Amino acid sequence: MASGALTQQHARDLPDSDIPDAPNPLLNLLNNTLVLHQTIPYLPISSLLNLAATSPSFHDLLLRRTPGVFRHLDLTQVKTAQFDIDGGVDRGGEIWRNVQVDENLTEDDFYSGPLRGIFQSIRRRNILDHVQTLVLDGLSVTAEFCNDILVDRSLRVRILSIRDVKNLNERKLMQSLRYACRSTRPDDTPRLKGLYVFGPRDAPALTASAPVRQNGAVRGGANISVGWNHKSQHALKESIRSEGDDWYHKKGRIISGHIVDGWAETLLDCREVIKFDAVLCTGPRHQNSPAFGKIRVTPSGGVESPWGVATFALGGCASCGSAPEGFTVYGESSAEQLPLLAPVPLHSSTIKAATCPTPSVGSEKRGETPKFVPRCLECIRERYCFSCDQWWCEACYQVPSRHELNAQHVHIVDQTNGMVDHELAALEPSNLKKPKIERSCWECEHNCLDCIANTQKLCKGCGGGYCIIHYEGSTLTLCDWCSRRRGRRSRELY
16 A cells, blocks of 8 residues: 555656556557558547647657648538628627737638638647648638638648638639649649539538437437437438449539639649549530531520530430540540549548549449540530430430421411422421420429420310429329319318
8 A cells, every 4th residue: 555655646746748658448549550540531630639638649649650640631510610600790709719800801811710710720730731631611711712722832732622612702713723723833833633612512421319318317219219310321321322423423413503604714724733523514516525526516596615614424325325525434534534523532632532433333243434424504405304314415416496496387388289399398207306305394404205204294184284293282194283173072072
């Protein structure tokens, strides 16, 4: 007892740095480099700093001995980075902790204040210099703040994600990107190699709900609910993972947001330096297309743009199985034609990892090569079905013009001999141009004839047309109005 008391007293007299750490299972586990590097990207920066502050051994492991601890920095869940203002702009300094709100405050300082405050804090800790992947999705990010990341030589940010951000002047951002990628730029600049800006931000990780307690005990019903919620979340994760990557495996509309004018020219000027989560459209109407000038294109009726940002990923044509410009094939097409894929890679900050598609379920067994046809909306207008994702290329199908469609319904009748011979020939079924894509329901967008036949019905009660998808209460034989009316009659009989 005396020796134990003497040892305890001696430990109190030692400085904190000289006290030996007790054996720690977590420390022993994280000393394995493989485990450490696989675990760190899933931890927020606050957790890493708190863990480093627990003991000198953790501090030495995370902040001194291990490179790349802060390689992947995600600030989307940091409370001080949020920009949420309800009501007035200034509420006596309750919101702004990083910016001094006064008369000399510029617009950029105001909107980027939370992030600039965080950058100053982590720069003092020598953390910012090690960041290679920076995720700022959904935060308040200005074009000036992005320009500072581009031109700052002390930063090593290679992949930047600014999807769904607030207060971003996209035209100023385009100017900064095009200037940073100019032909007379200094060597090894810019360090930024990938920019996520067009797609939606990644969904937050699903976490199991805490069990509901009543009087300190876990309720049985709540336990069952938590278990089922966990199972459903796991099933949702697996289903999302099995769908594969955008562009290569998911077909249809990939980018749903509005594309500001000028982005196509920006992608063109930066194509050899910076990769984006979108690519240029390769339709025959655009100058960058391999099929430009080689195939007839139906005029759109508006101002023809020499370039366009692809917002749709398509498979092969429903008739020929290909496309006039060919496919974008991973492993065969040039690196300039490959888009960055979501989510942002966790364990690497290279463009190769960000553009590499994950094989979908069964694709390797079938020997399928990841490929797609990038198109903008203008290049698939009236040749793409929004229900079944089928489309017809320019070589197999020419969209009838309004003049051709109107001419088919105009008949000139001679008073003596009826229709003249050439008009009769024009009315032959073989000479009529029937559109493959029509819009019979305003909410259904443009659909092919097969999808229209499956969804658009004639009511046997009133004879009117209706859509079985968007007319709630309708059946395969009756529209919603007739169906409800007959339901009321049957209830009155009883």
